[in-house]
Amino acid sequence: MIQDKMRAQQARVESVLTQLLSQQGEQSALLHQSMRYSALDGGKRARPLLVYATGEAVGVAEDILDIIAAAIELIHVYSLIHDDLPAMDDDDLRRGKPSNHKAFDEATAILAGDALQAMAFNLLATAPQLSVTADIRLKLIAELSHAAGAFGMVGGQAIDLESVNKTLGLSELENMHRCKTGALIRASVLMPAYCSAQITDKQINDLAHFADCIGLAFQVQDDILDIESDTETLGKPQGADVAANKPTYPSIIGLQASKQKLAGLHEEAIASLESFGDSVQSLQELAGFIVNRIK
Amino acid sequence: MIQDKMRAQQARVESVLTQLLSQQGEQSALLHQSMRYSALDGGKRARPLLVYATGEAVGVAEDILDIIAAAIELIHVYSLIHDDLPAMDDDDLRRGKPSNHKAFDEATAILAGDALQAMAFNLLATAPQLSVTADIRLKLIAELSHAAGAFGMVGGQAIDLESVNKTLGLSELENMHRCKTGALIRASVLMPAYCSAQITDKQINDLAHFADCIGLAFQVQDDILDIESDTETLGKPQGADVAANKPTYPSIIGLQASKQKLAGLHEEAIASLESFGDSVQSLQELAGFIVNRIK
Numbered sequence: 001m002i003q004d005k006m007r008a009q010q011a012r013v014e015s016v017l018t019q020l021l022s023q024q025g026e027q028s029a030l031l032h033q034s035m036r037y038s039a040l041d042g043g044k045r046a047r048p049l050l051v052y053a054t055g056e057a058v059g060v061a062e063d064i065l066d067i068i069a070a071a072i073e074l075i076h077v078y079s080l081i082h083d084d085l086p087a088m089d090d091d092d093l094r095r096g097k098p099s100n101h102k103a104f105d106e107a108t109a110i111l112a113g114d115a116l117q118a119m120a121f122n123l124l125a126t127a128p129q130l131s132v133t134a135d136i137r138l139k140l141i142a143e144l145s146h147a148a149g150a151f152g153m154v155g156g157q158a159i160d161l162e163s164v165n166k167t168l169g170l171s172e173l174e175n176m177h178r179c180k181t182g183a184l185i186r187a188s189v190l191m192p193a194y195c196s197a198q199i200t201d202k203q204i205n206d207l208a209h210f211a212d213c214i215g216l217a218f219q220v221q222d223d224i225l226d227i228e229s230d231t232e233t234l235g236k237p238q239g240a241d242v243a244a245n246k247p248t249y250p251s252i253i254g255l256q257a258s259k260q261k262l263a264g265l266h267e268e269a270i271a272s273l274e275s276f277g278d279s280v281q282s283l284q285e286l287a288g289f290i291v292n293r294i295k
Numbered sequence: 296m297i298q299d300k301m302r303a304q305q306a307r308v309e310s311v312l313t314q315l316l317s318q319q320g321e322q323s324a325l326l327h328q329s330m331r332y333s334a335l336d337g338g339k340r341a342r343p344l345l346v347y348a349t350g351e352a353v354g355v356a357e358d359i360l361d362i363i364a365a366a367i368e369l370i371h372v373y374s375l376i377h378d379d380l381p382a383m384d385d386d387d388l389r390r391g392k393p394s395n396h397k398a399f400d401e402a403t404a405i406l407a408g409d410a411l412q413a414m415a416f417n418l419l420a421t422a423p424q425l426s427v428t429a430d431i432r433l434k435l436i437a438e439l440s441h442a443a444g445a446f447g448m449v450g451g452q453a454i455d456l457e458s459v460n461k462t463l464g465l466s467e468l469e470n471m472h473r474c475k476t477g478a479l480i481r482a483s484v485l486m487p488a489y490c491s492a493q494i495t496d497k498q499i500n501d502l503a504h505f506a507d508c509i510g511l512a513f514q515v516q517d518d519i520l521d522i523e524s525d526t527e528t529l530g531k532p533q534g535a536d537v538a539a540n541k542p543t544y545p546s547i548i549g550l551q552a553s554k555q556k557l558a559g560l561h562e563e564a565i566a567s568l569e570s571f572g573d574s575v576q577s578l579q580e581l582a583g584f585i586v587n588r589i590k
């Protein structure tokens with residue numbers, strides 16, 4: 001059962017993160033609690049699931065995938081903490097509980113995010129379980145730091161903030177999403193692929209295209225859920241994007257066309273896995289989950 | 296002349312950072328300007344100067360030192376941007392001009408800091424001029440990410456924020472500084488040392504001790520300047536620490552004992568370089584500058 005496998009993988013990454021965040025040492029107790037509060041709260045772990053599914057598709061050991069999954073999730077968690085801050089999206093709720101700066105304070109939330117980012121790169125540089133060559137480790141660090149930075153996630157969030165109350169075209173909206181969420185989803189597929197000994201350039205390109213399609217699909221579905229779901233199911237305020245007057249797929253192309261777009265991206269994602277054979281079953285099922293998710 | 300050499304090295308790191316931050320690409324113009332505003336404003340470049348002086352002491356090529364100096368400075372600059380935020384130290388002035396969130400806005404300042412941190416690790420993972428083995432690159436990334444994170448700079452800032460209005464003992468104050476500023480100063484000395492082919496473990500230990508002494512000395516002098524200098528000379532509000540009721544060396548051991556402490560640390564720093572011979576002249580002079588600086 002795919003659900004059982006997903007739950008097992010969510011538990012794996014939770015356990016790796018718990019282990020990583022177990023040491024307080026001489027550091028501030030408050031900072032340590034704040035890092036744990038956001039990193040260990042479960043969540044969908046969509047990016048780690050992509051890491052495990054890609055690793056299964058290209059034949060990479062789970063010990064290696066654990067570290068990649070944890071590093072990417074650390075970056076994702078830090079970005080959620082910072083995005084929720086009053087100066088940014090000003091969200092009081094995250095995953096059904098108070099966002100980090102509400103549970104702690106703004107200064108601690110900023111610092112917890114900063115420390116989680118540094119921890120992600122430290123993990124890739126040092127974790128002994130990551131049994132790959134030094135060159136591959138560097139490739140992983142290069143990919144994640146690019147995906148996380150000004151040309152990826154952070155750059156996308158900056159465009160997003162600038163877009164409030166503006167009319168964006170579809171291509172501008174897609175550029176924003178490609179950076180803001182797409183880059184890290186792409187990294188979740190490419191990083192395990194880089195660890196595979198037998199992978200070809202064509203396979204890397206196919207996987208990258210798969211990632212780009214489901215990355216956008218994830219965002220289209222997010223925009224649809226903001227309209228069609230409810231706060232309790234989402235674990236964050238329903239209608240927040242509309243209330244903030246943010247450009248979304250439905251606001252630009254309409255709700256019906258957004259649903260067609262979602263179906264088209266799903267189809268394209270599945271098609272790009274054609275040459276892989278049976279090993280991509282988990283990736284296919286994961287694409288289905290992203291498209292059909294209700295929160 | 297040491298001053299001429301320092302100015303030349305400050306210009307070198309300015310030029311590397313300018314080059315690095317020249318590309319805007321498809322990213323947000325505001326984010327790009329904000330990153331440039333804080334990273335390219337000159338500043339003392341104390342950490343890069345330490346990198347070049349250590350490189351000179353242990354025989355490492357300047358092309359390599361350029362990248363290490365730039366990576367460390369990117370981390371330092373990001374930390375200044377975040378530390379100045381209203382939720383943190385709430386400083387409106389930095390290096391004599393409006394702090395980043397005053398010149399831009401809070402959201403942009405948070406994101407600029409986040410992007411500069413990612414850029415530092417991307418630089419160490421990818422810069423072609425960094426002509427060292429992949430294993431050494433990883434050692435550099437490990438050192439910098441540790442120094443920047445919860446057990447280093449960010450952890451120290453968290454302890455600092457918790458210490459406002461508290462009575463700290465001297466050992467708690469020193470632990471805070473060892474993390475907050477000491478870890479990055481240590482990295483500025485250790486990272487070039489790791490690139491030297493002929494370095495011994497004893498030399499690494501001696502350099503680390505030198506770095507720890509001048510790191511603390513830097514902080515003691517900072518605390519003294521907060522009392523004895525003026526806002527115009529400092530480029531930031533004089534008396535800010537006292538006004539914020541922050542624990543400082545003078546507040547714990549008194550001004551006179553702080554000056555003796557500073558002299559003692561300077562002496563210990565110089566003594567730890569004894570076995571190196573003539574190649575440490577720049578490091579010695581730099582230690583003198585830190586102790587005698589007026590801003």
